[in-house]
Amino acid sequence: MKIHRLSLPVTVSLVGLIGVLGLSGCSSNFGDSANVASQTAMSIKGIVHGGQQGLVGAHVYMFAAGVDTYGEASTSLLTAGPTTSSDGTNFFTTTDGAGNFNIGGEFACTANTNVYLYATGGDPGVGTGDNSGSGLLAAVGECGAGNTFPSTVTNIYMNEASTIAAAYALAGYTTDPTHISAPTAHSTQAQTGVTNAFTNAVNLVVQATGAIPAKTTAGNGTVPQVELNTLADILAGCINSTGPTSSGCATLFANAPNTAGVLPTNTAQAAINIAQHPGAHVSALLNLATNAGPFQPFETSATDFSVGIIYTDPTISAPRTIAIDAVGNAWITNANSNVVTELSSTGKVLSGTNGFGKGGLFSPSGLAIDATTGTAWVTNLSTPGLLQPNHVRTLNSSGALSGDFSGSSINLPDTVSVDGLGNAWIPNTGGVGGAIIAGVTEITRAGTIPSGAAGYTVGLVNQPVGSAIDASGNLWMASSTVANVLQMNGASTANTGSFTVHLLSGGILGGTGLAIDNGGNVWVASTGLVGLLGGINKVTTNGTVTSVAPYQGPLLTTPTGIALDSAGHAWAVNNSTNALVELNNDGSLAASNGFSIPSTAGSFSIALDSSGDIWIPNSAPNGTSVTEIIGLAAPVVTPLAGNLIAPYGNPASRP
CATH class of the missing domain: 2.120.10.30 (TolB, C-terminal domain)
Structure with a gap:
């Protein structure tokens, strides 16, 4: 894989970025989408947000869906540079004191592969430091030639809503947050299926703001806003907590096993398991959504969580x-x-x-x-x-x-x-x-x-x-x-x-x-x-x-x-x-x-x-x-x- 590093990343509109970062909480009152440059974006800025504030010190990984077989590991895309660190296996960038991150030219992706972000941990500001039970996802989209993305993906807002959107849209090709794959390098049908799935994620959440839209991108589709609010709130109680042993995390994890019965260890895996088994443990999960949740209104009754x-x-x-x-x-x-x-x-x-x-x-x-x-x-x-x-x-x-x-x-x-x-x-x-x-x-x-x-x-x-x-x-x-x-x-x-x-x-x-x-x-x-x-x-x-x-x-x-x-x-x-x-x-x-x-x-x-x-x-x-x-x-x-x-x-x- 050719490594492409940029000495001068594309400039992002500061007005648009401030509009995103100035949010007081991940409620339904989101600001307008950030303005972006008209040229193709070769840098990505964003925020990792959970509960009512940014997550400080969260690790943000950049992956491409695997291209050879089903169930294989996703490909880590970040490379060594001034804003990245290594966990011994993969590089990541770290969010600042407001939850912001900036991925400049320190990544390398192959054209026509589908890219997503995965954030782990971070301090939600409840006084106990890092919450290892926090995991967030956001679909980025298809990589173009020369490590490029459309200008519309310059800013990525990672929160509970983006996680639910990615988990549901990519459910058919996902094992866990680091194993999303299909033989796209060998099958046109697999390439079509994965690419369309990534595109569908953007129908469920506004990429630049983390807002759940009322309508799809084309305007003729009605999105189940209240249900998606509910699912996001179910995750929020864990993310904005002291960690895996908190009641919000423990109850969520106990009621979101995978097909083999294995319990998740963070909210990203929990979201994936719920998306793949939307008829299971509905009542117990629904009880995690309350009036205190950041996404309102929410459902008070449900028979299933299919979207x-x-x-x-x-x-x-x-x-x-x-x-x-x-x-x-x-x-x-x-x-x-x-x-x-x-x-x-x-x-x-x-x-x-x-x-x-x-x-x-x-x-x-x-x-x-x-x-x-x-x-x-x-x-x-x-x-x-x-x-x-x-x-x-x-x-x-x-x-x-x-x-x-x-x-x-x-x-x-x-x-x-x-x-x-x-x-x-x-x-x-x-x-x-x-x-x-x-x-x-x-x-x-x-x-x-x-x-x-x-x-x-x-x-x-x-x-x-x-x-x-x-x-x-x-x-x-x-x-x-x-x-x-x-x-x-x-x-x-x-x-x-x-x-x-x-x-x-x-x-x-x-x-x-x-x-x-x-x-x-x-x-x-x-x-x-x-x-x-x-x-x-x-x-x-x-x-x-x-x-x-x-x-x-x-x-x-x-x-x-x-x-x-x-x-x-x-x-x-x-x-x-x-x-x-x-x-x-x-x-x-x-x-x-x-x-x-x-x-x-x-x-x-x-x-x-x-x-x-x-x-x-x-x-x-x-x-x-x-x-x-x-x-x-x-x-x-x-x-x-x-x-x-x-x-x-x-x-x-x-x-």
């Missing part, structure tokens, strides 16, 4: 399906506005004021993305006019309407799946001649239709509404009315003469969603009938169908959409309770109470991205939003078809 951002746009109206593309953008079909909305990984609208496909889509429902070309395939449940056929349309990667397909057995197509070769597979809910025998339409990337005018007749599946393709190229479909799931063998090789019907167990029927894990097991979500007989089935690789508690139960009365993450966990949205349910791969509940989905009713689908975020539409007839739950799942390769091509090969692969 969801709510995005709106005039084009989002009765959203149905969300698909994530290769760069982490969300493509959303809207049944009422008859367009597709594209949002960036941070929620910025990328599809303009009118959306994509205006005038060419009619009650769009299903959407799937070609991993190679970026083409989006969109099914339409309505028609252009009376007695006209249904259409399947394509949008190119820029969102322009391109292909238009009708006839060829296309009849009320609800969902679509794309295989590794770019072929689109469309189950048709209209059936054949009113019978209960369904047809499937295959359309190649080149636009030919091998399935012919009649489509492929695939057996006793009436109104298939969920579909997915496994690693062997088999197309799987669920029936919306009868208790079965159908495997169309060798679909991607057009071997259409063979299929297998799997009868769902446990009395479950009315399939709505279907997804496949990285072990080849097929998971089917079924809403049942009139609130009864709903649940989740798992078809194992040997064809065994299982449906045992808690595949059915109070949390899974009417599950609709379902998705699998790279850890093998199933995520399902329960339509009647608007809850998000996480199942371990053996079917046991990973969180006993599930997770709340803010501003959501009647979700139709669910999608996961390469940062570990979960995207859920508010599919009610008057729904006008989608929710992104930050860092809750294990990251997956996107789009879904990308899991089926090299270097991957199984659904729900790790980036």
